[in-house]
Amino acid sequence: MSSEPLTIVVVGAGPGGTVMVDRLIANAPPGRRLEIHVVDPHPPGGGRTWRREQSELMWMNSQAADVSLFTDTSLRIDGPIRPGPAIYEWAAEHGYDVTHATFPPRVIQNAYLSWCFQYIVTSAPPQVTVQVHRATAEALTEAGGRQRVWLDDGSEPLDADAVLLVQGYLDAAPGGVHQELADFADAHGLVYVPPNYVADLDLDVIPAGEPVILRGMGLGFIDTIVLLAQGRGGRFEPRPGGGYVYHPSGAEPIMYAGSRRGIPNHSKITYPELGAPLAAPRYFVPEAVTALYERHGPLDLNRHLWPLMAKELGHFYYHELFTAHPERVTLPWEKFLDRYDPAGWDDDERITLVEEAVPRREDRLDLANLLSPLEGLRFDDAEDLQRWLRSYIVANVERHADPAHSADLAVYKGLLVMLALVLDVLNQGLLSARSQAEDLPEWFQSVFSYYASGPPPQRLLELEALSRAGIVRFLGGGVTVTADREAGLFRACGPHAPGHVEARALIESRLPAPSIARVKDPLLRGLYDSGSITEEVLTGPDGTTYRLGRIRVENGRLVNASGAAHPRRFALGHWVGHGFAITGFARPGTNAFPFRIADALARDLLTEITYPAAAAPSPANSVL
Ligand SMILES: Cc1cc2nc3c(=O)[nH]c(=O)nc-3n(C[C@H](O)[C@H](O)[C@H](O)COP(=O)(O)OP(=O)(O)OC[C@H]3O[C@@H](n4cnc5c(N)ncnc54)[C@H](O)[C@@H]3O)c2cc1C
Structure with missing residues (x-):
């Protein structure tokens, strides 16, 4: 065995980083020591999104049947398979009440992911070691041809042959219209919440009994109403014949909800199988x-x-x-x-x-x-819109069950x-x-x-009950929100019903879009400001440029402002690349995309550092 170990620093230990650690272990070159350093301020496995410290009311929007962190024999990958349990199999062994049909609370997902990380690390062969650093990586430099990662805990920097960034969902400073609305709110003593991760919000700033406008009706919306209603002491009681009755605590605001489409995401389909095999694609081929x-x-x-x-x-x-x-x-x-x-x-x-x-x-x-x-529908009375949406939601839940x-x-x-x-x-x-x-x-x-990718049906039935209780009011689709400078208020209205609502609080109930130019993370901020990374920008045939907000990579490698790909700096995740970047978990037995991407990238990285001269990238983004 060669005495010099190979060393890799993985920044980010959420589900994506965990799968990458598994793939690095699986593909570790035989006869060579491999040291993997994993850096994350949050405990590994769950990382930030799936951390233990969040409300038990926050659920996954995936059924347990769709959640595994392990490779299986369905995968068409070059690396070895290292099998492990899906969350419902793990739950049965560890005393959690989770079946394949459960939408697990995020705190249970945290327990599963923490276990996965430990299992992946402890089942590594003896020549591979994994060391966790509970810190934020705040800078990346080079020293003597090696990558040097600086941590915010004052410890010695980590020197490595390669660095892999799996930083997932990041924060951006508000820009454009969001900054204008934030300034407007400041000037008038209003509350404005830009696009956000709900678990991080301080919702105490939203006063009880007062109107608040929620713009966006996707998954962040569901999390927000859960915390502002049940999270403030309200209670759902099953209703004879189906659905729920909501008993308010009196601490809820009145939530006015609208979006472009005006409808919450469709309910997840909860029965498991088709009646016949799925047709093979015939036209979109x-x-x-x-x-x-x-x-x-x-x-x-x-x-x-x-x-x-x-x-x-x-x-x-x-x-x-x-x-x-x-x-x-x-x-x-x-x-x-x-x-x-x-x-x-x-x-x-x-x-x-x-x-x-x-x-x-x-x-x-x-x-x-x-x-x-809602296209083309116009109601004479806002109450008719409420009734229409309630029956739409119930019909959708019933149909999808x-x-x-x-x-x-x-x-x-x-x-x-x-x-x-x-x-x-x-x-x-x-x-x-x-x-x-x-x-x-x-x-x-x-x-x-x-x-x-809609919410659990129960959450939609709860939304319907909140509407009947007058805690949620639907604004419909095509909603416009304006800042009324004279009145010093937010105003929202839509084309489907007469009237408008005025409010002293506005929540953008959706995730922040990737925007590397406004990223807050110190590591990426420094790399971007120094030109060591750059934004993916496309140019149309007429010369129009389109900024995609994401970090530019080539074959999984960071590209600098001059367009050169760094051979030893790799990145993967939601803010990386130019399309969907899928990391994390998937349904077992489906040859799932995240694992194929992860395996190809791990093999490429290991080849690069093990046989530098021979490194011929097998593009991580063309494994389909
Ligand atoms: C709120 C939310 C809910 C979701 N729900 C679902 C769901 O129900 N089902 C589903 O299939 N997908 C869901 N997703 C999609 C998501 O892709 C996966 O769940 C998964 O979390 C992605 O894993 P990741 O490791 O790429 O990113 P993350 O989970 O974001 O993990 C990235 C990690 O990197 C760390 N990090 C970042 N910067 C640094 C730094 N400078 N130094 C050290 N560490 C750093 C962070 O602390 C974090 O732990 C959800 C996403 C979000 C944001």
Whole structure:
């Protein structure tokens, strides 16, 4: 065994850092000592997002069946598999009441992730050591050709052959409109909460009994209302016939909720399986995308790809309906498919075919209505909007719990399949700069989260009860919020109902978007200010530049302001790269993307430091 150990510093010990440590251990070169230093101020495994110190009312929005931190034999990776339990298997052994269908509280997820980290480290072979440093990495320099990481605890800096940043979800100083609203709030003694991580908020600044505007109705919204209602002593009681009654504590504010779509994310589908095997993709397939690219050049997600995607979603949906529920259709599947094949999604032929073959309206897939249910609706009275939204939420929860509508699950599973191809299209550089900068984060991710990444059904039924109790008031979609300088108040209104609300508090109930130029983290701040890292910026054919906010990498390596990739500095995570960056956990047995990315990156890094001359990057972002 060579006497000089290889040394790697991993910054960030959340789920992403933990999986990377596992992959570094799995791929450690035989016959060579490997020292891994893991740096994080939070205990490893859970890291910041899944730390122990947060309200027990905060839940995962994943069912336990979808949460494992371990590789399994379904994975098509080059590195060795190191199996381990999914959270529900681990819970059964450790006395937690978690089945595969549970949406685990985040504090239980913390216990699981802490255990995973320990298990991964203690099962490492003897030549690999892992040392945890409970500190913030605040600077990265170079000394004698080695990477030097400075910690904020005053300890000696760590020298390493390579550094891997897995810093996950970071904080940014408010910018643009958020800074203006913060200044306005300061000037008028109001409360303004910019995009945030709810567990970090001091919600005591929101007074009881007064209106507060919540802009955004995704997962951060659900966390916020949970803390402002139940977290302030309110109580839900099951209601005969379903749903809940809310008993207020009197400490809640009145929460006025609106967003672009005006609807909370759809309820997670809670039954496990389809009635028939999922159809194989037929329209949104690599060959079709390549043909489009050859015809149009760089593609727009919305204009070029969505027609194919919509037709594919229809294919997944109707395949399940026709094969699992044939009593509800009037044609055999093959006959339907013969006529579905040549028609475009918006063509009259396709619409007529569906009307003929699927008699019940609720069995038809109406994507436009599904994605924008409030579109074109106008209520004479704000109360009618409240009633409409309450019944929409209840109907959605009931439908997503009913296997008779398993065609909806096929759409969900189809979306996951399509996500992989979207990532591939992105990584192959086939998307236009504008589409990467605008369609992907603002439209596609929103569609995906809305349909496929919603809250537990119980949380939606609680929202419905809060609405009946008058604690939550819906503003609808297309909501505009203005700062009324004369009155010194925030004002919100929307096109679906008359009237507006005035409030002394406004919460942007969503996560901060990546913005490396405004990052607060000292390590990245220093690297950015010195030009050692740079922002991913794309240029369209007309010369328009699009700043993506994320850290630029090439083959997983940090790129500096002059465009050079650093061979010994690697990064992965939500703020890194130019598309979806997925780290962390996944459903076992699904050849899941996060593990493939992690394995390829770990192997590349280890090759780089073990055989420097031979290092030939196997791009971490093209493993699909
Ligand atoms: C609020 C929230 C809820 C989520 N819920 C779900 C869910 O229910 N299901 C799901 O599948 N996904 C969920 N996600 C998505 C998320 O991708 C994963 O859950 C996972 O946390 C990502 O892991 P990560 O390690 O990449 O990032 P993080 O979990 O953010 O971990 C990064 C770590 O890096 C550390 N760090 C950062 N900078 C430094 C530094 N300078 N020095 C030292 N350490 C540093 C941080 O302290 C942190 O511990 C959620 C994300 C958020 C933000």
